[in-house]
Amino acid sequence: MIEVKNLVRTFNSGDRTIKPVNNVSFVLEQGTLASIVGKSGSGKSTLLSLLGALDKPTSGDVVVDGVSLAGLPDGKLTEYRRRDIGFVFQQFNLIPNLSAVDNVMLPMEFAGMKKSARLQRAKELLEQVQLDPSKHERRINRLSGGEQQRVAIARALANEPKLILADEPTGNLDEQTGDHIIGLLSSLSRDHNTTILVVTHDRALANKTDRRFRLQQGNLTEEPVRGRTAAAANA
């Protein structure tokens, strides 16, 4: 369970302050698939970085399974990112001179997993995101944007995190591949009880989530969705 309490993040740019996250509060139960929508520059990525402990809030707190991130030292925050979080960056942020497999293996290496085990899991994950096996050993800077995006998703899944934060995970994918990724995330939340928060402009994706939030100038509001549960109930 993740509780967000009165989260504020302000930036000083020149003489004015901007508040991309302005007093945001919500609670997500474990296993929820949720989406955040909003205009460009509305603060979606900023909010995600606070949830993923990449950045520290100006005020407010994020409580994960009863543990307050505000009270954790840097070392523990690193551990939190390594063990509990899978982050899919809007810009992918893969290591360009490493192969797809090596990139996916990195978080597992940091977690101390044995080499043979991480190689095997990395290949499985790349297959799950439908990256052609011939491209597993290819260097990142020789992959297309969509291919890189899928490697980024595979990397986020590497350590079986309990919270996946995905910033536009289908932005560079064709409809069919995008649907596959949505299906993958959906099944993770359902079968592995993984909490998933996706930032998206993709209506199709937003409509398939359990809950949908809208961020407007730093303010978060929840919108009703027919959602997965409704769809499942109807089925």
Place this chain on the structure above:
Amino acid sequence: MSVLARSVGNAFRNKVRTAAVVAVLAVAIGLALAMLAANQAVGAKVQELNASVGTVLTVNPAGGQGFEGGGEPLTTGQEATAAGVAYVSAVVGTSSLRLRNAAEAAAQSAAGQTGAGSQGGQGGQGGPGGQSAATLTTNLTAAVDAGTLGNRNQQANGTTGTSGSTQRTVRSLPITATGIGAQVDTTGKALNITEGTGLGDYTAASTGALLGTTLAQKNNLGVGSTFTINDQAYTVSGLFDAGTEFGNNAVYLTLPTAQTLAGTPDELSSMIVTVNSMENVASAKTALQAALGSDKADVTQGQNLQTAVSSLDSVKNISFIAFIAALGTAGLIILLIMVMLVRERRREIGVLKAIGAPNRTIGLQFVLEALVLAALGSAVGAVIASFASGSIASALVSSNTTTTAPTGRGFQGGAGGFPGGQGGPFGGASQLLNSVTASASPGVIAGGIAAVFGVAIIGALVPALLTARIRPIEVLRGE
């Protein structure tokens, strides 16, 4: 993919830049290794020279180093004083005589060629011992003739007028006869008796004598043969090899015998003082000088070698400073390169942190990358060093010892007439300097490379620690 593999990969990420960095590093490391090799070689040579100077001090009468001589001769009383000085384990007195072939001397005086000039020239050859060495006649013929002494012969001819060519044939060097109080040569080294026996008790008068091998050969003498000094017969009891031409053109007698021949029973030409250990040489020298009085005696410790040693010591210091400086430069290059790399890869470091890499893993990755560069630099640098160290060492040595070379030659000249043995080890000082060859031994190279790695780690540690300050949010910043 491990941290190490990633570091190696990163080191080669930009091949052109890596090549440039390795080239610059290699120059610095090569210089450091060459300087280290030079330092070691010179250090070894200094030790060798010190060992050859050994624990022996030589005491000469005050002012006795000059060509014109002067000063009071040393006495047996001073010998006792010297023996009482702390750390002194043995004192051996010597009494130097100069022997001239009787027939040659007669021929010269008959020709009226005993001009002041020629005496002066011989006095010069006499060197330190000159002022107290009585000249006696002998039936021995010197084994070294003046012809071998090129310029000195020339000088002598200049003073003796125009009929030079005929005189050259009759002129030969005096033979040095030394009375010694123990079976040592004039540098305090034990005599190397090659045939026959020593003189037994060196402190008692005796008609026995030791002849240098070449002198004996020249005069067709062997063990048991006799020869004369001042018409008195002496028996060859043994032959010795001093290892040098001058050294072997010499006769050793017991001390009292030489003193009687010289007509100065209580006087000594010099004293050879042995100090009980190497560490005490300096303090014994000071104490000895104080005990004997600087107006009466000069205490020297293989003077010429000391000059050589001190100039070599400065080469050693210079090369060590240069080694440290080059090493520091290598460290600085690594530091700057790594700082640059860390800045350049800020975002990537942010990524690693964002996906949970601990600070130490990232720091280690950068240190290892620096070590990869250092290893490449060392490999190329070692090759550079192996080619350059010889010439660097000899350039260093020659540029720092040219000032001492004339001193060395001057002494050698003075030593010619001085009791044999000194011509060898002391005269060779300048050659010793030139023989310093810095062949970079594997051990030295390994030590140097270890130092390079140490410096590389220190140089890389700063930027590696800088990575700890980079926050994971860097990942969201644009490039």
